Structures are given as structure tokens and as C-alpha cells.
Amino acid sequence: MLLDNQDTLTTATLDADEHAWLDRIARDLLGVAGGRLDSPEWVAAARRAWEDAPATLRHTLKEFRRDSGAGGALLLRNLPVDEGNLPPTPKADGSVVREATVSAAVLLLVAHGLGDPGAFRAEKSGALVQNVVPVPGKEEVQGNVGSAHLTFHTENAFHQHRPDFVLLVCVRPDHERVAELRLVCSRQVLPKLGEQARAALSSAEFVTAPPPSFGATSGEVPPRAVLHGDPDDPDLCVDQAATRPVTERAAAAMDELGELFDNSFNGLRLAAGDLAIVDNRVTVHGRSAFTPRYDGADRWLQRTFVFADLRRSRGHRLGDGYVLES
Numbered sequence: 001m002l003l004d005n006q007d008t009l010t011t012a013t014l015d016a017d018e019h020a021w022l023d024r025i026a027r028d029l030l031g032v033a034g035g036r037l038d039s040p041e042w043v044a045a046a047r048r049a050w051e052d053a054p055a056t057l058r059h060t061l062k063e064f065r066r067d068s069g070a071g072g073a074l075l076l077r078n079l080p081v082d083e084g085n086l087p088p089t090p091k092a093d094g095s096v097v098r099e100a101t102v103s104a105a106v107l108l109l110v111a112h113g114l115g116d117p118g119a120f121r122a123e124k125s126g127a128l129v130q131n132v133v134p135v136p137g138k139e140e141v142q143g144n145v146g147s148a149h150l151t152f153h154t155e156n157a158f159h160q161h162r163p164d165f166v167l168l169v170c171v172r173p174d175h176e177r178v179a180e181l182r183l184v185c186s187r188q189v190l191p192k193l194g195e196q197a198r199a200a201l202s203s204a205e206f207v208t209a210p211p212p213s214f215g216a217t218s219g220e221v222p223p224r225a226v227l228h229g230d231p232d233d234p235d236l237c238v239d240q241a242a243t244r245p246v247t248e249r250a251a252a253a254m255d256e257l258g259e260l261f262d263n264s265f266n267g268l269r270l271a272a273g274d275l276a277i278v279d280n281r282v283t284v285h286g287r288s289a290f291t292p293r294y295d296g297a298d299r300w301l302q303r304t305f306v307f308a309d310l311r312r313s314r315g316h317r318l319g320d321g322y323v324l325e326s
């Protein structure tokens with residue numbers, strides 16, 4: 001494995017032997033439990049199989065879980081996604097992966113290097129692996145179905161049990177190769193924040209509304225801080241499209257933070273086999289605009305969420321499963 005430690009992003013590239021090794025492990029999982037990706041039996045098999053993954057990959061994820069670095073993200077490259085045998089890019093709203101594929105198996109294998117995979121019942125029907133694809137008629141939606149500029153956000157920022165990590169693997173890039181996954185870590189912007197903005201962002205002066213799919217209203221979510229935890233290395237929780245400041249100083253702080261986001265992000269143009277791992281506790285992500293053709297060859301990412309401590313959400317999951325019901 002080739003490691004490239006830049007100032008704000010670590011990139012790890014599997015060599016040919018590691019690629020083939022991980023591909024074999026993924027393919028061995030395809031028939032487990034009838035290929036039912038969301039079944040407890042399949043997830044358990046993936047958890048065990050992860051222990052047989054290349055040691056360099058396992059060690060890299062273990063170190064990243066402990067310390068996600070200055071950029072709060074890790075880019076893994078040259079992962080197997082069975083690129084030569086992909087079906088047309090889905091274009092239906094709510095598209096998910098229920099039957100095991102090489103790319104989905106790799107995604108859930110890697111998830112076990114960071115914790116446990118999980119999902120939300122109200123979001124894409126609780127599937128552990130979800131397709132992130134452009135949907136006709138949804139171009140301007142601020143969500144994974146859109147193709148317009150997607151503003152910076154913490155994944156499921158409103159939720160008390162939001163995921164610790166967001167995994168996005170590219171199985172097919174966009175036609176023009178212009179779509180960027182954009183990432184900004186709290187560690188990049190904190191030194192640049194003014195004292196007043198930092199004080200406001202550290203106070204409970206912001207309300208983040210849940211998406212309509214979660215069946216709640218913004219009035220049911222109490223004000224919270226955008227920056228919280230250790231003052232020297234705070235967690236960051238905000239959604240530019242859904243977080244509303246409730247004081248004048250909070251509004252000014254949001255404007256200052258948004259400007260820093262726009263001037264500080266890392267832009268990644270993902271190729272097939274690239275997997276971006278976002279530390280959702282300290283890093284927001286967004287996307288540049290791109291133009292879909294809806295011809296079966298559009299940009300196609302697959303996504304899963306990871307919880308470092310699944311026990312924390314036990315009261316939200318039936319039968320100690322992997323789906324949060326509320």
C-alpha cells in the first residue's frame with residue numbers, strides 16, 4: 001500500500017496484490033445468506049471476513065479511526081468495484097443495494113474496520129448500502145439525488161445518533177469528470193475563526209431541521225451549538241441548507257463559517273475504485289455541480305454509514321439490528 005500524507009488529506013493506494021486479495025474476499029461473500037446484504041448473517045460474515053483483509057489496509061483504518069488528521073478524511077484508492085461488469089447507473093429515487101455486489105461488499109468490509117454499519121429506516125428504507133445517483137427531475141434538490149451544487153453539511157446533523165463516519169465509494173464517475181466531493185474539517189477552519197464567531201458557534205444558538213423524510217419538524221429540535229466538545233479540537237455539526245441561527249450574532253457567525261468553508265475545502269474528483277471516508281464528527285462534505293445525461297453511464301457512488309459505538313443507539317434499533325427506527 002502506498003501512503004501519501006498531505007497537509008490536510010491522507011491518501012492510501014492499494015497495490016495490485018492487495019487489490020486482488022480484497023477482491024477475492026469480497027467475492028467470497030456474494031453468496032452468503034443468499035446474497036441478502038442487509039441480513040444479520042451477511043453482516044456478521046463481513047465482520048469476520050474483514051479480519052482477513054490486507055494488514056496494511058486494516059492498520060491504516062485503525063490509525064484513522066483513532067485520529068482522522070488535519071483534514072478529517074481518508075481517501076482509499078484502487079479498491080475493487082467490478083468496474084467491467086456494472087449495470088446501468090440507477091436513476092430511480094430511493095435507489096439502494098439489497099443484493100451483494102463486489103463494490104457493496106468492499107464497502108461493508110471497510111466499514112467494519114471503523115465500527116459497525118448502520119442506517120436510518122426513514123432514509124432510503126433503511127438499506128445499509130445506498131446509491132448516490134442523479135435522479136431526473138431532482139436536479140436542484142439539496143440531497144444525494146441532485147446534481148446542482150450541494151452545500152456543506154454534517155450527515156444527518158439534526159439527529160442525536162448521527163453516523164461517526166460516512167463512506168462513499170465511486171463505482172462510476174460523471175461523464176466530464178468534473179464532479180467534486182468537497183470536504184472541510186473543523187481543524188482547518190478553527191484557527192481562522194474570529195473570537196466572536198467562535199463564541200457564537202460554541203453556544204446553543206442554532207436549530208437544525210430534519211429532512212421531511214424523518215417525519216419531524218424543525219420546532220421539535222432544540223437549539224444546539226455548531227462547535228462542541230473539547231475547545232481545542234471541537235466536533236463540528238452543521239447543515240448549511242437546514243441549520244438556522246436564532247440570534248443576530250449566530251447569523252453573523254454562520255456567514256463567517258460559510259465563507260471559510262468556501263475558501264478551505266479539499267476537492268476530490270473520485271475515480272472508479274476510490275473510497276472517501278469522512279469523519280462525520282469533525283468534517284462537513286458537499287459536492288460541486290455536474291450535468292447528468294440519464295443515459296445509464298452517469299456518476300454513481302455507493303454510501304454507507306458507520307457507528308464507532310453502536311451501543312449508543314441501542315434504544316433506537318429493534319432487536320439490536322443495524323437500522324435506527326427513529
